[in-house]
Amino acid sequence: MEIERDIIKAFKAWKEENGRKPILLKGARQIGKTWAMETFGRECFKYCAKFDFDRQPELKSVFQISKSPQRILKELALYTDVPIIAGKTLIIFDEIQECEEALNSLKYFYEDAPEYHVIAAGSLLGVAVRRRSMTVPVGKVRIMRMYPITFREFLRASDRKTYDFVDDLQGIQHLPEIIFNKLKTEYRRYLVCGGMPEAVISLLGNQGMATVENVLQDILELYELDFAKYAESKDIPRIHALWHSLPAQLAKENRKFVYKVVKPGARSKDYEDALMWLEDAGMIYRIFNITKPGLPLSAYEDISAFKVYACDCGLLRRLAHLPAQVMLDYNANYTEFKGSMAENAILQSLMPMLNGDIPHYWSPDSRAEIEFVLQHEADIIPLEVKAENCVSGRSLSVYNERFHPRLRIRFSFLNLQYNEGLLSCPSPLADWSFKFMDKLQQELR
Template structure:
């Protein structure tokens, strides 16, 4: 499979300011594969150390901070060759190895000639603990589920991916491209972007194996919940996780604790929810009171929405059958368009540095699905999974904040077009949002 993060890794390799790398991402998103593939393509050799499989390697980091001794011991113990500048050293499953993470400081300061990449599941959890951490001595990178563009390449549709990348004007997409892209997007909603289910579908066209792969990933995540240091939090994490489809099935998708359990209070469940956010299994999107900068100053911390890391996992968790993708628009509109909204959020998170927000007011009721910050512009975003695309809330938002709104964006099943200051982006082009918005604003 082709993963676009390989280009970012190449920039890291060639950077004169390169530091040891920490690659973050949820379990089974493809961290190990990407690092090994990167080593295979761009280095003479790769030295791979898995601290889950070989726990005894941890000792080398506990007895000394001398990086040359650590390298010597790792080479002797594993029989692998390590050469400065020519070898990619991969430290995998480092989430339970604070000494290994801490050693990155000494590699950065005393041995910058070694190219080191660390990976591990639940690294977000490990890094949020107050243990000794090499602040300023590492580079971070995030790997997310495969985008729709990556799915197209894996599915043998590189021509469609190339076509999307080649678009440089806001004009309608010809039917010869529009129709197949629309059909492929339904398939993506079914598989999601986790590499194993994508592989089961794109290589074998095996729906049962793809379903099983998604169930296996969900099962692995649910087993991870037990790794919370406070045993009493485990059932709470599980209850929040299982409530997500119900939360998103509501007309107003604001997270409500009583959907988790009758009588549940925020203070009882806050830690459990934060664990899921730190693990990056869910995205937490705050309500913004106004489209002004800095964005965080206008957050209403009591109101937020929760989305899953991947649209395919959401479909599986909601027990929606894959057959839905053969039934017209049903997959896009099913449970109040929650899959569509989750998919759009998933792509926005990877394109914009500042996490999206949403905006709403209650009397009279209006809601803008997302607010994104692009450079210093705030852009309201609406997601439409129905063919009815009138945007009362986008219009109201413009009325209330005329000075702040240069452009409004709508994702829908309609074709690519600019209608006044409303840019309509077809759902299958959500990956390209940043680029398309750039075309309009530059003009």
């Protein structure tokens, strides 16, 4: 089966743009970038010519000889069985981080051959740019970010009727019980498999949990092979230690990242490069604390206090060796980690909607913490995340008393409702939360 990905719509809109720039598609390994580009090529073009710089290293010589797009295309025609025709052929440069000259050529395709449709992708592009001092042709490419399959995309494939009902919601009101129960069931299944396409297809194809677990484990092992292949030798053991400390970091009641959890006596200066490597690879998100919710949020960052989350909740569960059946057992004794999984899944929903921005969190002391704080238009909105139906705790009340936000949001497994500035949003509807925010902001103006 195939999963309908929202990024295909973005590709289609780009195809019709005036002044179109080549796309530079970024994202972690195994999230489906190549599949998305090829699917777009099949659906919207007569021909699709793909050039993979990892599998075809001989392609590099084509870009070392000339900077002229016309000359480059004549050479590339020798490596493909399909014609390269402006407007009819989608040109794909895959694993472009393996060839700096190909990355730089995107500038000349924009300036000298804009009639051609070019999409380039690189799973570890961020790592390569930092390690090799490569330059991205800023202003000459359209950077798009791709993420693991969202719950929105998962639900569309698993239960189209429920998806259509939710997607057509016009107001903020209680969901019918039958819809709400289906949402919660599908969301728990999503938390188990995460958003890696192969794992999702295995789950929805009823191939059994053993297959899902094997798929996730294979991806984790591939990631670790990347440590050895692409990281500096001195950083490999540190990257490995940081990555494997993630479940322990998130299992703490206070989820602030602590270096001594990685290794006794560990210091920030020894591990900063390793953290940045994992960020550049798209494997983690680093969320910084803010001293107060002021505009812009970046001006109030406390760079010494941050939390680290995984790019995918399914990979996090597998990394933690947490069995699927435990996550589905309401009485299971993993209270702290249940909260961590809930937070990671909400962040995973937020990231595709934030256009590359990263939210913050607010924790002035050990007695209060708001999991995520984000700027939406001119408003700063606190987002509290609760696992299941437990919504006790004073953190959101403390924040409200101090800063009086126009809108605050609590994610939990309670039904959808809005009351006096507080939007109670079911966690499965996090992918639609910006739609609710926009509606409420218009009403509050």
